[in-house]
Amino acid sequence: MKSREEYATIRAKEAANKAFYAREDGVAAAPHTVCLSVNTNCFMRCRMCDIGTANAAKGAPGEPRLFSGRYSRPGRQREFPLERVLELVDELAPHGPTIKTNFVEPLLWSGLERLARYAKSRGLQFYTITNGWTLARHAGWIADTGVDLVRVSIDGPPEVHDRLRGVPGSHARAVAGLKALVAAKKTLGTERPILGVCCTVSDHNCRHLLPMLRGLREEGLLAHCYVNINHLQYTTAWEAEQSREQSPLLAHASPCSLDGVDLAAIDVPALAEQAARIAREFPAGEYNVYFSPRLEAGDLAAYYDPKAWMFPGTPCYLPWYAAQLDMDGNVGVYGHCVLPGFGSILDAGERGGWRGFMDVWNSERAREVRLALKRAGSFAACNRCIGTLYPLRGRD
Template sequence: MIPKKNIPRAIKKALAQPEYAFSNLFHRVIASIYYHLYDGISYAPETVSLFLTYKCNLRCFMCGQWGEEGIFKSYSPSTLKDLISLDDVGALVRELKRYKTNFTLFGGEPMLHPHWLEIVHLIKKNGLRCNIVTNGTFVGKYAKAIINSKLDEIIFSLDGPEEIHDKIRRVPNTFNRTINGFKKLKALKEQKKTKRPLVNINTTINELNYKYLEEIIEIARDIGAKM
């Protein structure tokens, strides 16, 4: 059940993405029926998250992967080179296609996977929803390809205005690179008269950015993120 305080947000999201909302509702109803009819055996997953790569081009201080206490720092070079294969993704997509399972791509930085766009095309070709969670630094580079891929949604990290964002990311010019990329994406979407991909933000509130939340909202609105 949705908590009462989250109902307005859920309604707003459903109005923005009616097909997605209906699909999720249908899936949850079927899952509930399946659970009760088959002695607690679960239905197919509503969403599958694919971890594409350990690699990341940023070193955000609070990140549990590559930050100050990041676990990936202790991994061997051979482990860090591991990538999910296109064949494995294809097999999974074909298996779950009939259940209309949603796919979310993440990492590391998923756009560092050499075949991430092919993975998006594969998922979309099979009629399934595909989202990506990214730091946003490669959106400008791939803006045209992203729109052509029919990717449904981009969720990217925005943690403050320029100085704060770059301080958290610990790589110079990250803010400008990211924001300019999303402005390019927004312009291309307007040019092609398409709403896809939808853009949403993730913000990790911490001691460096908690005073800048209103600015973060304004920046997000300026690049076309859904608020």
């Protein structure tokens, strides 16, 4: 399936970028993927997400979280300036990265179609991620534009998904959106976009993964979609505290993705059994269902043990691979990455206009952060990030 080819292409790009890790100056090649936070508009109340739990709290005071503070702030809804994004595409076009809109709900951003069309006109791949609520109404232009990949969040069978997301009818809307895209692709006779379903494991759905897949099969979607079942990426209080002690660069580290999740309620044996049953019922030769990271029995128990540190000091190469921009134009590394940003592309440049992306990507601050990470290998708050779980990636 095309998703496997896409995965192999990304791994090849990472191998090329990794060559820069050996440099002593912290300089990196242009990232193979540039992710954009294009708005602050998310109405879901997902229990495994800091933004969702903040939405559910309706502004009640609480400890600030790195994830929600970075991508979704209270008050008037904001959008990333479209003019700057289009100029960014021009800057990046010679380097050929994939452009991905991943926060907060891209299909609610007014500039999405224009950005997608422009990125494709400049020869770049374009991905987007969505909760699926408005996907059906966008299906026509997405298929017509040649968007390369659309990933939709589905976190269980209908009743589980809707309860977890706090919005009744959200499962039905996501499924309808996927079906609309399948139909639009058939009408146009195109293989793009690749369609994906993303599920995040938590205590709310850890016993319902197999029913979710069976439901998607009954809807006729598994013939058209890959499914990524992602283990919850979380940061505990001790990991955040130890990271703050490890480096002044991590003074802002905080717990992540735990306000609405009870780790003790995650049934690890049941989760392992479901993974085994999924492998038998949805074999790789017939279906495209992946766990990320791919954890085996011992790793699975450690992963959901809040006291365990799986691979202390394991090298992380993500700051040499991928970039994430937040709403202030700050260039960082990865959606959940604890590392600080490198600078903003919304700042004024030395010669007028905006500060260039590559100037920020290899700024003095960027090189300082990369070299600090290289010396440490990784930090405590990196414990369950895919960047430090590369020892498990060879199983894929």
